[in-house]
Amino acid sequence: MDWINQLNPTMQFAIFSMLKVCVVIFLAVMPIVAYAVLVERKVSAFIQDRVGPNRAAPFFVKYLPVVGPFLVRLGIFHPLADGLKSFLKEDFTPAHVRKVYFWLAPAIAVVPAMLALAVIPFGSTLGAQKMVIADLNVGILYTFGIVSLGVYGLVLAGYASNSKFSFLGGIRSSAQMISYEIAMGMSVIPLFMLVGDLNLSKVIAYQADGAWLVFKQPIAFVIFLVSAFAETNRLPFDLPEAETELVGGYHTEYSSMKFALFFIGEYTAMIAASAMMVVLFFGGWTLPFAGLDQPATTLVMGFAHIGIFVTKMLVLMVVFIWVRWMLPRFRYDQLMDLGWRRFVPLALANIVVTAVVLWALHAK
Amino acid sequence: MIVKRANLSFWERLYLPALLSGLQVTWRHFSRTFFAGKKVTMEYPEQKWVVPEGYRGAPYLVRDQSGDTKCVSCQLCEFVCPPKAIKIIPPGSSGKPAERANAEKMPAEFEINMLRCIFCGFCQEVCPEEAIFLQRDYSLTGLSRGEMIYDKEKLLALGGTHAGVQKWKHKLDEAKEQETFPVKG
Amino acid sequence: MENALFYIFAALTLLFAFLCVANPFSRNPVTSAMFLVLTMISMAGLFVLLQAFFLAAVQILVYAGAVMVLFLFVIMLLDIKEEERRRFNRFAIALGGVSVIGLGFILFSTIRESKVGAGLKLTAVKGSDTAALGKALFTEYLLPFEIVSVLLLVAMVGVILLSKKDLK
Ligand code: SF4
Numbered sequence: 001m002d003w004i005n006q007l008n009p010t011m012q013f014a015i016f017s018m019l020k021v022c023v024v025i026f027l028a029v030m031p032i033v034a035y036a037v038l039v040e041r042k043v044s045a046f047i048q049d050r051v052g053p054n055r056a057a058p059f060f061v062k063y064l065p066v067v068g069p070f071l072v073r074l075g076i077f078h079p080l081a082d083g084l085k086s087f088l089k090e091d092f093t094p095a096h097v098r099k100v101y102f103w104l105a106p107a108i109a110v111v112p113a114m115l116a117l118a119v120i121p122f123g124s125t126l127g128a129q130k131m132v133i134a135d136l137n138v139g140i141l142y143t144f145g146i147v148s149l150g151v152y153g154l155v156l157a158g159y160a161s162n163s164k165f166s167f168l169g170g171i172r173s174s175a176q177m178i179s180y181e182i183a184m185g186m187s188v189i190p191l192f193m194l195v196g197d198l199n200l201s202k203v204i205a206y207q208a209d210g211a212w213l214v215f216k217q218p219i220a221f222v223i224f225l226v227s228a229f230a231e232t233n234r235l236p237f238d239l240p241e242a243e244t245e246l247v248g249g250y251h252t253e254y255s256s257m258k259f260a261l262f263f264i265g266e267y268t269a270m271i272a273a274s275a276m277m278v279v280l281f282f283g284g285w286t287l288p289f290a291g292l293d294q295p296a297t298t299l300v301m302g303f304a305h306i307g308i309f310v311t312k313m314l315v316l317m318v319v320f321i322w323v324r325w326m327l328p329r330f331r332y333d334q335l336m337d338l339g340w341r342r343f344v345p346l347a348l349a350n351i352v353v354t355a356v357v358l359w360a361l362h363a364k
Numbered sequence: 365m366i367v368k369r370a371n372l373s374f375w376e377r378l379y380l381p382a383l384l385s386g387l388q389v390t391w392r393h394f395s396r397t398f399f400a401g402k403k404v405t406m407e408y409p410e411q412k413w414v415v416p417e418g419y420r421g422a423p424y425l426v427r428d429q430s431g432d433t434k435c436v437s438c439q440l441c442e443f444v445c446p447p448k449a450i451k452i453i454p455p456g457s458s459g460k461p462a463e464r465a466n467a468e469k470m471p472a473e474f475e476i477n478m479l480r481c482i483f484c485g486f487c488q489e490v491c492p493e494e495a496i497f498l499q500r501d502y503s504l505t506g507l508s509r510g511e512m513i514y515d516k517e518k519l520l521a522l523g524g525t526h527a528g529v530q531k532w533k534h535k536l537d538e539a540k541e542q543e544t545f546p547v548k549g
Numbered sequence: 550m551e552n553a554l555f556y557i558f559a560a561l562t563l564l565f566a567f568l569c570v571a572n573p574f575s576r577n578p579v580t581s582a583m584f585l586v587l588t589m590i591s592m593a594g595l596f597v598l599l600q601a602f603f604l605a606a607v608q609i610l611v612y613a614g615a616v617m618v619l620f621l622f623v624i625m626l627l628d629i630k631e632e633e634r635r636r637f638n639r640f641a642i643a644l645g646g647v648s649v650i651g652l653g654f655i656l657f658s659t660i661r662e663s664k665v666g667a668g669l670k671l672t673a674v675k676g677s678d679t680a681a682l683g684k685a686l687f688t689e690y691l692l693p694f695e696i697v698s699v700l701l702l703v704a705m706v707g708v709i710l711l712s713k714k715d716l717k
């Protein structure tokens with residue numbers, strides 16, 4: 001690996017950044033998305049007294065004596081089949097759509113969710129490299145900014161489809177996401193008042209020194225969690241999709257890979273939201289024992305930190321998935337009521353209380 | 365009628381009890397299926413549903429116990445069939461005579477279009493010869509529309525032998541019985 | 550590198566802004582709104598080049614993420630077929646062009662004459678510029694900041710009043 005050290009720092013930075021982007025997107029996000037769908041199907045099946053997908057069996061399974069059938073029962077190969085299916089299905093563009101936006105919308109739905117992952121520190125260090133793609137000083141603001149762009153995918157999809165159901169879905173999503181963005185943004189302000197920095201790595205360092213922020217700011221966590229459900233359009237706030245009333249909402253007219261892109265977008269947004277929560281409230285890659293709360297010095301520790309982060313994130317994703325099968329959908333006015341009349345004042349009160357407490361502590 | 369909504373208590377408005385009971389219900393079902401393996405579904409091609417007595421599946425023609433076709437080509441079923449799924453070609457005046465006693469003619473061809481059949485059971489009800497029965501098959505598949513039109517051979521093969529009363533044998537026994545007097549109750 | 554990026558972003562900003570107001574290919578208001586979004590994003594790029602990350606993020610968060618979504622919301626709810634069918638008006642374009650040139654000239658010459666920024670130096674802000682910005686807003690520029698806040702409050706009250714159908 002000598003040639004890497006001979007390059008100038010800019011080149012090294014570029015190479016490692018590219019590497020991190022590729023690894024995170026293709027080796028982490030995509031498989032997690034695929035298998036989150038499988039977990040979703042399996043969990044929903046078990047909650048509804050079914051068995052879930054257990055059929056897909058590629059040709060090599062019959063050479064695996066005991067493991068093979070077991071993996072098939074688990075449905076391990078279903079995501080592969082699903083992916084293949086989305087690529088092979090007919091990509092149908094209805095005649096009445098606005099073509100440019102119709103083609104653009106799925107891409108716009110995916111990209112912001114993936115970009116939001118860029119500032120998340122998913123590990124301490126691996127060798128000399130920090131395990132975060134972009135260590136921004138305004139990390140959290142960047143995330144909020146990018147995530148707020150995600151709504152365009154849905155709005156444009158609704159608009160481009162030129163159908164009532166899609167349109168209603170798009171309109172709903174725009175109103176919903178703007179409302180909850182405000183509650184979400186205000187819910188994290190107390191955290192940064194405590195930490196004193198917007199950089200997410202600093203937030204983790206702060207939690208490594210003291211208690212996790214979820215214990216210090218439980219109200220902020222609840223608001224953030226609920227808003228995250230609304231932002232990612234998950235049940236109980238999946239009004240833009242609302243299968244029972246809007247057919248498929250904004251993606252009614254979509255098929256094949258374009259539809260799959262919306263799906264990937266939704267699950268990537270779920271990953272981003274879970275990762276944000278891990279960083280902000282659950283101490284990121286740290287664990288408060290066994291010296292796991294200091295930046296890694298060895299490769300093993302580096303990987304352990306990444307493992308801890310991913311585990312915490314997956315637990316939160318299971319929460320996302322579980323809640324979908326637990327609660328019925330909110331009505332639209334209830335959704336708006338909850339966002340504007342409960343969470344926004346609650347978040348404001350939380351800010352004020354935190355400020356007063358901090359001021360009292362500092363005044364001494 | 366106007367139904368008055370019950371006012372929610374403070375706890376109920378917090379959504380928390382609802383959340384907890386939701387968690388409880390889902391966890392109960394999840395653990396029952398996941399750990400105890402109790403499921404309500406069937407894995408279809410391997411495990412098949414056992415149809416109950418009197419189930420109206422696909423209509424097939426049956427043979428009597430001596431292996432003869434029971435249908436006498438009276439075309440009543442063709443006439444009664446609401447979606448016109450049955451098509452019978454009678455042998456005609458110069459056609460083949462019946463293969464069994466007590467019958468004038470046999471159908472030259474007997475087709476049921478299973479794509480049209482609505483499994484109403486009228487054919488079974490109307491048949492004077494008890495020659496057609498709705499049986500237990502509920503899963504009919506084919507790769508083409510043509511394949512779904514079942515002809516006489518297929519219907520007879522699928523129908524099998526009529527297990528119940530053999531109408532003409534029964535009548536014969538009755539007639540014989542009536543020759544002796546007094547008639548049995 | 551930075552220079553090249555500046556020119557790229559500046560050109561993009563101008564191009565998108567132009568396409569927003571006078572798109573020769575489409576008279577669709579949604580398209581215009583989307584180009585406005587792109588204009589704002591390229592402007593955020595310019596802020597990044599100035600090392601003003603906070604401003605860049607807020608620009609995207611507030612303008613591209615919230616204000617423009619509301620714009621889209623309203624455009625979509627209105628019946629825009631009429632707008633789409635309306636053709637260019639030669640006279641309006643000529644008049645608009647002349648006034649733009651005139652205004653631009655005045656603006657340009659005023660800036661030139663007043664020598665704004667002659668004494669300014671680019672100072673790189675170390676660490677988190679958000680704290681510096683906050684400090685400046687709440688000490689040095691407190692009065693203007695508060696005036697703007699009150700202005701916004703007044704606007705908000707006005708909007709609520711206007712949107713109420715029947716006043717008691
Ligand atoms: S079951 Fe009803 S529809 Fe089917 S063949 Fe008999 S009469 Fe016709």
Ligand code: SF4
Pocket residue numbers: 434435436437438439440441442452490491492493494495496
């Ligand atoms: S099946 Fe019965 S009703 Fe139909 S033609 Fe044959 S004898 Fe007549």
